[in-house]
Amino acid sequence: GENVEQHPSTLSVQEGDSAVIKCTYSDSASNYFPWYKQELGKRPQLIIDIRSNVGEKKDQRIAVTLNKTAKHFSLHITETQPEDSAVYFCAATRSGNTPLVFGKGTRLSVIA
Amino acid sequence: ETGVTQSPTHLIKTRGQQVTLRCSSQSGHNTVSWYQQALGQGPQFIFQYYREEENGRGNFPPRFSGLQFPNYSSELNVNALELDDSALYLCASSPGQGLGYTFGSGTRLTVV
Numbered sequence: 425g426e427n428v429e430q431h432p433s434t435l436s437v438q439e440g441d442s443a444v445i446k447c448t449y450s451d452s453a454s455n456y457f458p459w460y461k462q463e464l465g466k467r468p469q470l471i472i473d474i475r476s477n478v479g480e481k482k483d484q485r486i487a488v489t490l491n492k493t494a495k496h497f498s499l500h501i502t503e504t505q506p507e508d509s510a511v512y513f514c515a516a517t518r519s520g521n522t523p524l525v526f527g528k529g530t531r532l533s534v535i536a
Numbered sequence: 537e538t539g540v541t542q543s544p545t546h547l548i549k550t551r552g553q554q555v556t557l558r559c560s561s562q563s564g565h566n567t568v569s570w571y572q573q574a575l576g577q578g579p580q581f582i583f584q585y586y587r588e589e590e591n592g593r594g595n596f597p598p599r600f601s602g603l604q605f606p607n608y609s610s611e612l613n614v615n616a617l618e619l620d621d622s623a624l625y626l627c628a629s630s631p632g633q634g635l636g637y638t639f640g641s642g643t644r645l646t647v648v
Contacts, residue, residue, distance in 0.1 A: 430578075458636065467626065467639040468579065513578050523569050523592050524628070524637055526578035 426451040428516050430527025437504050438535055445530045447514035448496040454516040457490060457497045458524070462511045471512075472499070504534045539563055540629050540640035548646045549617050557612040557643045559627030567630040568610040569637065570602060574623045585610055586632065614645075622647045 427450040437443045449457075455476035460468035474481045474488045474497065481488050485504075490497040497516075501508055511531050515524040539562035549555050561568050567586045571579035581594035585604035599615040608629070614621060624644050628637040 460639075467641045470636055470638070473636060523581045523584045523594070524579075525581065526571075528578045529576075 426454055426516055426525040428514060428525050428527040430514050430530060432530060433528065434531045434533070436533045436535060439504060439506060441504055443499075443501045443504055443508070443532055443534075445499045445512055445514070445532070446496060447498070447516075447527050448494075449516040449525075450495065451516070451518070452492075452495065453518050455519055456517050457488070458515050459486075459488060459499050460513045460515065460526075462513065462529075464510075468513060501532075504532075506534050506536050508532060509534045540565075540627060540638050542625075542627050542640035542643050544643055545641065546644045546646075548648060551617055551619060551647055553617050554613065554615045555617060555645060557614075557625050557627075557645070559610045559612070559629075559640055561608045561610065561627075561629035562638050565629035565631050565638070566608050567632045568604055568608065569628045569630070570610070570612045571626040571628065572596075572623045573626055573642070579626055582612065617647045619647050621645065 430447045458473035461471045462468045472486050485502045487500040511529045513529045514527045517524045541560045543558045569584040570582040573579045582596050584592040588604045601613045604610045624642045626642045627640045630637045
């Protein structure tokens with residue numbers, strides 16, 4: 425089955441700097457890669473996702489890149505703000521009602 | 537605001553007891569997945585239902601069982617509770633075909 429590794433487990437950046445979180449996956453058939461943000465005591469919320477037919481997707485300060493050959497994908501947050509502080513999870517799955525497999529999460533702290 | 541609702545929000549049970557958690561999926565979503573999230577960990581897949589049939593199961597013992605109803609709402613049942621079952625239980629629904637999963641707020645279960 426699918427296995428997702430996520431690094432780093434913790435990340436501290438100064439406000440305004442960029443943050444990058446990386447994930448690798450094992451199942452070459454996976455083709456959907458969402459990223460979730462989870463604030464303390466709250467539900468995971470989808471912030472961006474990418475499908476295997478594209479290599480990059482951007483939404484304002486957030487971008488995701490995908491390298492299918494190397495089986496890794498990354499989340500990039502630019503101009504970080506204190507409200508970006510949270511735990512971020514990557515996930516991978518195939519289409520067709522297969523479940524999401526999550527990484528272990530990255531705790532991002534943005535220092536004002 | 538998400539249409540996925542879970543009940544109860546918090547629950548305390550004694551070791552050996554049984555518990556039922558409930559999830560109402562978002563309108564139009566026929567797929568429901570259940571995840572267990574231990575403190576400081578990523579969500580771990582328990583099982584998934586698609587149109588009332590279980591169509592995937594993670595590495596959880598048989599005392600974890602579930603059900604999906606014709607209206608696509610779902611239940612998670614756990615028998616013979618153990619201390620390690622203490623966690624946040626998340627329900628996520630999807631319109632299927634690997635499209636975006638939306639999470640509920642979760643049920644925090646404490647086993648004492």
